[in-house]
Amino acid sequence: MKLLDGKATSDQIKAEIKEKVQAIKASGGRAPHLAAVLVGNNGASLTYVNAKVKACEEVGFESSLIRLPEDITEADLLAKIEELNQSTDLDGYIVQLPLPKHIHEHKVTEAIAPSKDVDGFHPANLGKMVLNLPTFLPATPYGILQLLEKNGIDTAGKHCVVMGRSHIVGSPMSILMGRNTNPGNATVTMVHSRTKNLKELTLQADILIVAIGKPEFVTADMVKEGAVVVDVGIHRIDDATRKSGFRLLGDVKFDEVAPKCSYISPVPGGVGPMTIVALLSNTLLARTLQS
Numbered sequence: 640m641k642l643l644d645g646k647a648t649s650d651q652i653k654a655e656i657k658e659k660v661q662a663i664k665a666s667g668g669r670a671p672h673l674a675a676v677l678v679g680n681n682g683a684s685l686t687y688v689n690a691k692v693k694a695c696e697e698v699g700f701e702s703s704l705i706r707l708p709e710d711i712t713e714a715d716l717l718a719k720i721e722e723l724n725q726s727t728d729l730d731g732y733i734v735q736l737p738l739p740k741h742i743h744e745h746k747v748t749e750a751i752a753p754s755k756d757v758d759g760f761h762p763a764n765l766g767k768m769v770l771n772l773p774t775f776l777p778a779t780p781y782g783i784l785q786l787l788e789k790n791g792i793d794t795a796g797k798h799c800v801v802m803g804r805s806h807i808v809g810s811p812m813s814i815l816m817g818r819n820t821n822p823g824n825a826t827v828t829m830v831h832s833r834t835k836n837l838k839e840l841t842l843q844a845d846i847l848i849v850a851i852g853k854p855e856f857v858t859a860d861m862v863k864e865g866a867v868v869v870d871v872g873i874h875r876i877d878d879a880t881r882k883s884g885f886r887l888l889g890d891v892k893f894d895e896v897a898p899k900c901s902y903i904s905p906v907p908g909g910v911g912p913m914t915i916v917a918l919l920s921n922t923l924l925a926r927t928l929q930s
Contacts, residue, residue: 640897641790643869643904645782648789649912653698656919660699663926671926672701673757673918674723674732678716678742679709683875684735691733694915700922703729713742717750724752730925731757731775733918754928757921760807768811771818775921780812782913783848783869785920787822792846792867792902799825800841802857802890803850808871812848837861855892862896868903871910 660670673695675688688704695702705723707716723732732755738744753763759777767774776784787794799816803809809829817827830840831851841847841861849857850871862868872890889906897903904910 640900641902643786643790643867643902643909645786645904645909645912648786649782649916651789652785652916653694653919656916656923657698659923664699669728670699670701671730671922672703672728673922674703674705674729676705676707676719676723676732676734678707678711678735678738681737684737688735691915691918694919698919700919709739711739711742713746716742716747720747720750724750724755729755730929731755731922733758755925757918757925759811759921765806765811769814771820775924776815776917777807777811778917778921779808779850779871779910779914780815781920782915782917783812783871783910784815784822785917786869786904786910786913787846787867790902792822794822794846795824797825797845798828798843799846799848800828800830800844801848801850802830802841803852803871804829804831805850805852808850812850816846816848849890851890853890854888855890857891857896859892859895859899862899864899865901866899868896868900869910870904870906873906873911 664670675691677684677688692702692704723729734747736744738747748760749762751761753761756764757775759775764774768776794816801809801813813827813829816823816825825846828840830837838861842863844866846867847862848869852872854874854876868891870889870891874888875885876888878886887907893905
């Protein structure tokens with residue numbers, strides 16, 4: 640069993656991005672500029688955004704953190720988004736989810752200019768992804784593709800089972816794994832809460848990508864010997880024995896499943912760092928397209 644080490648892989652990609660940024664600056668260009676919009680005071684969201692800001696600093700990007708109050712109106716948030724759309728020194732930005740309940744996430748997503756949608760969620764960019772046209776790919780699926788590629792995982796002709804059908808991970812992941820690209824060219828099955836023969840299908844998976852949103856849902860009896868397992872889930876579980884007061888678990892019961900795998904991603908330190916580096920990759924692309 641080998642770990643799909645997201646931290647080590649993301650560090651490798653960040654070093655490559657940093658070199659490209661230095662080349663842009665050396666030729667007289669400005670560094671890529673990524674902004675993050677944070678509405679309210681969600682602790683987990685703040686942690687994620689701070690990690691993204693730190694990653695920008697590591698590769699030489701400019702970064703901006705735009706903090707807005709929890710009670711901001713939907714109209715005022717949309718006005719702020721339009722301001723960012725018009726900004727000429729900003730290459731890309733994200734609006735950190737989840738948003739307060741009084742704001743419709745789909746309205747916000749559709750208001751972001753596709754050319755600055757480095758999270759890859761705008762319908763225009765998702766449509767280009769489906770058609771295999773150049774675009775910004777959704778950050779977490781893109782990060783998983785990079786994780787597989789950099790670790791030499793052969794996906795062509797393999798049976799890939801994607802567990803979960805969210806528009807953020809599961810649905811785009813299933814499309815990307817089936818495309819005529821590398822990584823890709825897999826035979827893809829998507830399973831979800833309504834799948835009746837779930838275990839039968841997961842046992843067929845050469846590559847199992849789990850984004851079901853349930854802690855330690857996947858157990859050893861659901862995984863075949865030698866499978867590649869990518870665990871997208873992350874759950875904060877109270878644990879009085881830890882100094883922090885909690886521990887992090889994935890959707891996969893790691894200690895039980897890992898011995899059966901050829902490769903498996905840990906939680907934390909697997910997909911999480913790759914999501915951030917995918918965001919950086921998209922922002923670098925946005926900067927290149929504006930040159």
